Amino acid sequence: MTSRSFVKEKVFLLFSFLLAASAGNFNQDFDITWGDGRAKILGNGQLLTLSLDKTSGSGFKSRSQYLFGKIDMQIKLVPGNSAGTVTAYYLSSLGSAHDEIDFEFLGNLSGQPYILHTNVFTQGKGNREQQFYLWFDPTKDFHTYSILWNPQSIIFSVDRTPIREFKNLESRGIPFPKDQPMWIFSSLWNADDWATRGGLVKTDWSQAPFTASYRNFNAQACIWSSGSSSCSSNSSGNSWMRESLDTTGQQKIKWAQKNYMIYNYCTDSKRFPQGFPPECSLA
Template sequence: MKGFLFAILACSFLSIASAGSFYQDFDIIWGDGRAKILDNGRLLTLSLDKTSGSGFQSKNEYLFGKIDMQVKLVHGNSAGTVTAYYLSSQGPTHDEIDFEFLGNLSGDPYTLHTNVFTQGKGNREMQFKLWFDPTKDFHTYSILWNPRHVIFMVDGTPIRDFKNLESRGIAFPKNQPMRIYSSLWNADDWATRGGTVKTDWSNAPFLASYRNFNSDACVTSSSSTSCASDAATSKSGWWNQELDSTGQERMKWVQQNYMIYNYCTDSKRFPQGLPPECSLA
């Protein structure tokens, strides 16, 4: 807790609710024209061909907030491709909160891969099969990040809750501001069925689409406004939000029916014992 208080005192933040255009909120950072902002800033598309993928990042850095993005994934045979949407700081001891969508053969469900890095350490993967076709329409993927929880949500349904267990000696992402990143890239060495199914470039270019970005978040700024004070009293209430009994039941339903991998049950991967948060969460 002392580290968190120091971070708030040492830096100043501005709580901003943003639902602007992609021109306003993001920069295209790679892809040689394969990423495009369209429809007067209301739509962003990423494309991938055999030469290159593409990606973008947020103009702002955030320290806590609720981030929403609607995404429509690559349709058809997307085997070998990965659409990544995540928060990350920089450096070897970076923090990171990941959504990654692993491509599939036509007719197979997409795999949603999630992970949380703290101080450069990841290996906290949970994977899910989505209960809908994410290529036919846009769906909302959300990250709620406050001093006590990182909650992953799909169309408002919580699928994962990474809790702050620092009192038990487990690191939690709370001191490093993070940008939003997204990219579409080729990862056919591992993405689909462990890399046994390769990208079929006859289907290129592959396309992912984004719209309706929304953030209610603490944005790093020179303002003297206390983000903690603003967020704690905001109507959204995300600063203190956690799952109520209904949210916990919905998450349990997803995990029982659609979770296909949980690092906390992979004893073969951790022969010296499962990570400590697995028994404490």
């Protein structure tokens, strides 16, 4: 082996190690919180699975709390007839005045599309749902679901394509989640009273157990511990803290919403007969 080849091999091995390290480890980053053995961490912490049967679902929670971050998770959803099931992946604080940033995947009959449900809660108030179909089958392979949460906005992305932005409009009197640190949660559970066609289609338990899989968790984030943040006050090393949608990102959101959005609370006049929430006209 030449010295040049040796150096290249060393660089490649170092690069591979850094990639592996950045993906996170479920044994280190999360605790299984419920399910009585239905949630499993496999492959030396590189894979996590949640399952649901007629007795119980399952879930996990991050060990760290975060106050702002850029968080990725690759998820492969329940295949086949997943009607009645919900796979929830979200950030949340606790209490009646909690903040929350939601991805929820609503199962459906075989061959029908999943519904991706998004919501933002501030100080205990939600009712900000937007729903989408996806432009791929989310049960065939892993796809990356991302939340960018910084002082300017919350951006939901799927495979690096932004689909929704919730801006900080506090200057206009609209609350924004910025003071409560949040944990990462995920769960797989039965919601056949509402999840599929408003509860008309029930869970087919002959298909159980239902399983969703997770890998490649990555958090560039400010960890909150003992009342303080791991990020410095100037956050000079955290470019995501100042990240916003550029022209390309804005075009991608318009593409996703034009072609795949199936519900937007800001256009549901029956739900808001007294007028839409103020962010609908200011965003």
